[in-house]
Structure formats: structure tokens, C-alpha cells
Amino acid sequence: MNALSIEHVSKAYSLDGVARPVLKDINFTVRRNEIVAMVGASGCGKSTLLRLIVGLDNDFRGSIVCDTQAASRTKVGMVFQDHRLFPWLTVEGNVALAFDNSDLTARQRQEKAKHYIELVGLAEFSKAYPRQLSGGMAQRAAIARALAQEPDTLLMDEPFGALDSILRMRLQDELLSIWERNQVSIIIVTHDVEEALYLADHVIVMEPNPGRIRETIDVALPRPRDRNGVLLANLKKHCLSILM
Ligand SMILES: Nc1ncnc2c1ncn2[C@@H]1O[C@H](COP(=O)(O)OP(=O)(O)OP(=O)(O)O)[C@@H](O)[C@H]1O
Numbered sequence: 001m002n003a004l005s006i007e008h009v010s011k012a013y014s015l016d017g018v019a020r021p022v023l024k025d026i027n028f029t030v031r032r033n034e035i036v037a038m039v040g041a042s043g044c045g046k047s048t049l050l051r052l053i054v055g056l057d058n059d060f061r062g063s064i065v066c067d068t069q070a071a072s073r074t075k076v077g078m079v080f081q082d083h084r085l086f087p088w089l090t091v092e093g094n095v096a097l098a099f100d101n102s103d104l105t106a107r108q109r110q111e112k113a114k115h116y117i118e119l120v121g122l123a124e125f126s127k128a129y130p131r132q133l134s135g136g137m138a139q140r141a142a143i144a145r146a147l148a149q150e151p152d153t154l155l156m157d158e159p160f161g162a163l164d165s166i167l168r169m170r171l172q173d174e175l176l177s178i179w180e181r182n183q184v185s186i187i188i189v190t191h192d193v194e195e196a197l198y199l200a201d202h203v204i205v206m207e208p209n210p211g212r213i214r215e216t217i218d219v220a221l222p223r224p225r226d227r228n229g230v231l232l233a234n235l236k237k238h239c240l241s242i243l244m
């Protein structure tokens with residue numbers, strides 16, 4: 001069952017009145033509960049593609065179909081590279097924003113927000129403001145906010161890019177455990193090939209000018225994966241040879 005089908009998606013931006021192709025004939029599917037990673041040179045259109053999928057930009061050719069498990073669920077949620085929390089709201093307030101358009105009671109909102117805040121390990125900080133959080137904690141709050149929308153598909157644009165490598169590995173493992181406990185498909189954009197291969201079922205390798213898919217690498221390894229294992233090392237070598 002596909003959570004997402006992308007067919008013949010092309011996109012051009014106009015620069016000084018000249019149309020410049022940014023994405024060219026992108027085709028792929030994401031099956032339900034699959035993790036797909038996307039890697040590729042800066043400027044090859046990864047963020048643009050996520051913006052099209054989440055519906056922030058409708059100016060493209062081709063088709064993007066998001067399937068949903070239940071009418072009550074959000075189709076697509078997004079975690080941006082910078083956490084984009086509202087500074088005047090607490091963690092709880094930021095997460096509860098996910099229920100703005102729902103008909104939940106105040107009490108139900110609070111309960112639900114609590115659930116997702118606990119899920120990302122921030123229970124003690126639910127009353128904290130973003131300025132009182134570390135970078136990793138703020139990113140976890142942003143992930144809680146996205147998960148609280150109960151999306152069938154979660155898009156993540158370099159969510160751990162600004163974090164040190166230890167925290168990054170910890171959040172990768174947290175993401176996998178959240179993913180195991182929730183029915184969600186994930187597309188994660190990253191510059192870190194090791195991160196892509198550690199997390200994903202498939203790694204889409206893109207190339208620029210215009211952005212297109214060069215190759216899709218299947219990572220048919222069970223989880224938890226050995227970060228230092230020979231299989232991941234071989235895949236990394238292959239992946240880097242395409243990218244360079
Ligand atoms: N609003 C815009 N108007 C015009 N061109 C744009 C706009 N947004 C992005 N672009 C162009 O589209 C191309 C793809 O940008 P995009 O941000 O999708 O790349 P990316 O793969 O996410 O790069 P990075 O890895 O650096 O985040 C770039 O060449 C960029 O200049």
C-alpha cells in the first residue's frame with residue numbers, strides 16, 4: 001500500500017523572467033510505514049520537493065498523491081531544518097497548535113499534547129519556552145508537534161543537521177523508536193549519507209541541474225543496524241561514488 005505516489009513531477013522557478021528547471025521528471029513511491037531518505041548536492045531540489053509534497057507550493061507539473069489511513073488523520077506533516085517553534089508559546093503550547101482545527105476539548109488537547117511530548121522525552125520541559133531549550137530539545141519539540149498532527153507521512157528536512165554527532169545519533173535512534181510505535185511513513189532529507197543508510201529502507205540519490213533522481217539504493221538490512229558494520233560501509237562507498 002502506498003502512502004505517497006510521485007509521478008512525473010517537474011518544477012521550474014522563474015529567475016529574472018527566465019524559467020529555470022529545478023526538478024525534472026521525479027518518480028517514486030513511499031509504501032506505508034516505510035522510511036525513505038533523500039540525499040544529493042546542495043541546490044538539487046530536495047527542499048523544493050518536500051514543499052510540493054506538503055502542499056506549500058502547488059505550481060508544478062505531474063502528480064503527487066498522498067493516501068491516508070483514516071479521514072481523521074492528517075496526510076502530511078513536516079519538520080523543518082530550523083525548528084520553527086513559536087517563541088511566545090511553551091513546548092506544550094507549540095505542540096497543542098497541532099489541534100487548532102480539531103473539535104477536541106481543552107482537556108483532550110492537553111492530554112494529547114502530553115502524550116506526544118512524553119514520546120520525544122520532553123515531559124519535564126512541557127512548560128519551558130523555546131529559548132530555554134537546547135537545540136536538540138527544540139528539534140524534539142518540533143518533531144512532537146509534527147507527530148501530534150498524526151500524519152500518515154512525516155517529511156523531515158535535515159532535521160538533525162545543526163546538531164553535534166552524538167546528539168544526532170541519539171535522535172536518530174529516538175526517531176526509529178517513535179517510528180516503530182507510530183504508524184507513519186517518513187521522508188527524511190539529509191546531507192549525511194551514514195544517517196540516510198542507518199535510517200532508511202530506500203535512499204534516493206539526487207543530482208542537480210535540474211534536480212533528478214540518479215539512483216535509488218535499497219537498504220535491505222534489519223534494524224537495529226550496526227553503524228560500523230561492513231554492509232553499511234559498502235553501501236556508503238557506493239552512495240558516495242554516485243554523489244562525487
Ligand atoms: N523561491 C525560489 N525562487 C527561485 N528559485 C528558488 C526558490 N527556492 C529555491 N530555488 C532554487 O531551486 C533550487 C533548489 O533549491 P532547494 O532549496 O530545493 O535545494 P536543496 O536540494 O534543498 O538544497 P540544500 O541541500 O542546500 O538545502 C536552487 O537552485 C534554488 O536556487
Ligand SMILES: [Mg+2]
Pocket residue numbers: 046047048157
Ligand atoms: Mg534544502
